Amino acid sequence: MTLHIAFETVAGSPDRVNEDWAAASPNAVIVLDGVTAPRVASRGCRHPVAWFTQQLGVRLLMLLDDDLDMPDALAKAIDQVAELHRNSCDLESPGVPAAAVAMIRKRGDGTLDYLVLADTVIVLDTDTEMRVVSDSRVEHAAPEELAATREEAIGTPEHQAAVARMSVEQLKKRNVPGGYWVAAAEREAAFNALVGHVPVERVRRVAILTDGASRAVDTFNEMDWAACLDYLQEHGPRGLIQHVRRIEQTDPAGARWPRFKVSDDATVAIVEM
Numbered sequence: 001m002t003l004h005i006a007f008e009t010v011a012g013s014p015d016r017v018n019e020d021w022a023a024a025s026p027n028a029v030i031v032l033d034g035v036t037a038p039r040v041a042s043r044g045c046r047h048p049v050a051w052f053t054q055q056l057g058v059r060l061l062m063l064l065d066d067d068l069d070m071p072d073a074l075a076k077a078i079d080q081v082a083e084l085h086r087n088s089c090d091l092e093s094p095g096v097p098a099a100a101v102a103m104i105r106k107r108g109d110g111t112l113d114y115l116v117l118a119d120t121v122i123v124l125d126t127d128t129e130m131r132v133v134s135d136s137r138v139e140h141a142a143p144e145e146l147a148a149t150r151e152e153a154i155g156t157p158e159h160q161a162a163v164a165r166m167s168v169e170q171l172k173k174r175n176v177p178g179g180y181w182v183a184a185a186e187r188e189a190a191f192n193a194l195v196g197h198v199p200v201e202r203v204r205r206v207a208i209l210t211d212g213a214s215r216a217v218d219t220f221n222e223m224d225w226a227a228c229l230d231y232l233q234e235h236g237p238r239g240l241i242q243h244v245r246r247i248e249q250t251d252p253a254g255a256r257w258p259r260f261k262v263s264d265d266a267t268v269a270i271v272e273m
Contacts (some may be wrong), residue, residue: 001271002026002076003024003026003027003029003106003271003272004272004273005024005029005269005270005271005273006236006237006239006269007022007024007029007031007138007183007208007237007267007268007269007270008068008076008236008241008267008268008272009022009155009265009266009267009268010238010241010253010265010266010267011238011265012212012261012262012264012266013263014228015262016264016273017048017094017222018050018200019034019035019036019048019049019050019053019265019266020032020033020053020266020267021050021053021054021056021057021099022033022057022269023058023061024032024068024101024269025026025058025061025064027063027064027065027105027106027206028065028103028104028106029103029104029206029268029269029271030057030060030061030064030101030102030103031100031101031102031103031120031208031209031269032053032099032100032101032102032183032211033053033100033118033119033120033132033210033211033265033267034049034050034052034053034097034098034099034265035049035097035099035100035118035182035184035256036049044089044090044091044092044093044094044095044096044241045085045089045090045091045094045095045096045097046070046085046088046089046095046259047085047089047096047097047098047158049098049099050098052081052097052098052099053097053099054150055081055084056078056081056099056101056183057179057193059075059076059077059081060074060077060082060101060103060135061193062102063077066107069112069113070103070105070113070114070115070193070195071115071174071191071192071193071195072093072250074115074117074183074189074190074193075102075187075190075191076181076187076222077183078164078184078185078186078187078190079187079191081185084187089143091185092185094172094174094255095171096184096185097184098119098174098182098183098184099183099184099186100117100118100119100120100135100182100209100211101115101116101117101118101120101183101219102114102115102117102121102122102184102204102208102209103109103115103193104114104122104208104271105208106200109185110199111197111199111200112197112198112199112200112201112203113195114133114195114196114197114198114205114206115193115194115196116134116135116185116193116195117135117181117182117183117189117190117193117194118135118137118181118182118191118193119133119135119136119139119207119210119211119246120140120208120209120210120211120214121133121134121207121209121214121218122134122206122207122208122245122258123206123207123208123209123225123228123243123262124198124203125185125200125205125206125226125229126202126203126204127192127204128202130225130226131198133196133238134218134255135180135194136179136191137180137181138182140169140175140180140241141169141170141172141173141179141180141189142166142169142170142173145162145165145169145170146166148162148166149162149163149166149258149260150254150258151258152254153254153255154253154254154260154261155252155253155262159254163239163260167259175188175189181193188218188268189256197254200273203273204272204273205229205233205270205271205273206269206270206271207225207229207268207269207270207271208267208268208269208271209229209265209266209267209268209269210264210265210266210267210268211239211266212244212263212264212266212267213237213244213266213267213268215244215257215259215264216240216243216244218246219257219259220244220257222247223241223264227231228240229270231243232268232270233270233272236270237268237269237270239273240268241266241268243270244263245263248262249262254272
């Protein structure tokens with residue numbers, strides 16, 4: 001069975017580098033969402049987040065062609081990228097570049113594997129269910145600080161300060177037991193991802209989204225996941241992102257839909273069987 005794949009990635013702002021990354025092979029799709037460290041943190045690394053997502057993504061794409069389990073492939077890719085800057089950067093700093101990960105891979109035995117790490121989403125439309133795989137552990141890392149960000153208007157100094165405080169508190173629980181996990185420099189994160197598999201013959205279509213695009217469903221409540229996949233089939237990934245952007249512009253201060261940014265980097269992939 002052939003995978004028919006389309007994807008799009010768009011920066012959240014024209015004056016900022018897109019820190020998302022996406023790529024596909026005939027049997028795999030990878031979507032990464034770069035995690036920006038707070039400005040008040042000592043990052044410990046001279047490399048930008050976009051560099052990290054590109055380096056990690058390229059290695060993942062190669063490793064998924066091997067017969068490795070997906071967590072093993074992710075752990076190996078994390079190790080390989082860490083070796084690129086271990087001698088020049090402090091990889092034990094909590095502010096090193098990181099990324100959320102979502103990926104699928106079709107095996108030769110007719111199995112579709114999937115993995116989600118941090119705030120990305122995979123939606124599998126099968127013959128029996130709409131399976132939504134999302135990792136919301138980061139939302140529980142600093143609940144009081146998260147709530148405080150929702151009380152201020154986007155773009156105000158108060159909102160920026162609240163987001164910075166939240167990010168600092170979240171960093172304390174990054175990649176530690178009981179906290180949340182992202183791909184950074186610790187291979188253990190890979191084995192804390194959400195993983196699963198389903199027979200390919202049962203799958204009609206799959207959507208993979210970063211949180212800048214999934215907000216059409218999980219923030220704006222504009223549609224449910226079935227309607228989202230229908231919209232993607234009709235309008236394509238670019239059409240969905242443009243739809244999200246139109247909604248965002250109706251609420252630039254975040255009064256109706258509190259969020260960290262007016263618009264975030266947005267990446268969508270749609271896979272049809």
